[in-house]
Amino acid sequence: MSEANSDESKFNELLSCPFCGGSADIDCDATKDITWSIDNAQIACNECGAATEINWCDPLDKESCKKCVVDTISLWNKRAV
Numbered sequence: 132m133s134e135a136n137s138d139e140s141k142f143n144e145l146l147s148c149p150f151c152g153g154s155a156d157i158d159c160d161a162t163k164d165i166t167w168s169i170d171n172a173q174i175a176c177n178e179c180g181a182a183t184e185i186n187w188c189d190p191l192d193k194e195s196c197k198k199c200v201v202d203t204i205s206l207w208n209k210r211a212v
């Protein structure tokens with residue numbers, strides 16, 4: 132099951148900021164072990180504050196939540212911020 136490993140690295144791969152080249156972090160409530168009725172994920176640059184739109188998902192649905200994070204990362208990595 133090596134596919135799981137490659138998925139995991141892809142999952143965490145965030146390119147640098149398209150505007151200033153700074154490092155970016157994903158802000159997702161689900162990664163903080165907090166359970167809200169609504170969850171969201173957003174990626175923002177630590178340097179200039181450029182950010183993706185907020186993606187919303189259902190925190191009780193792990194697949195929905197993971198897809199939300201992956202979608203947000205791909206949005207950031209496509210420079211479609």
Ligand SMILES: [Zn+2]
Binds near residue numbers: 148177181
């Ligand atoms: Zn930036």
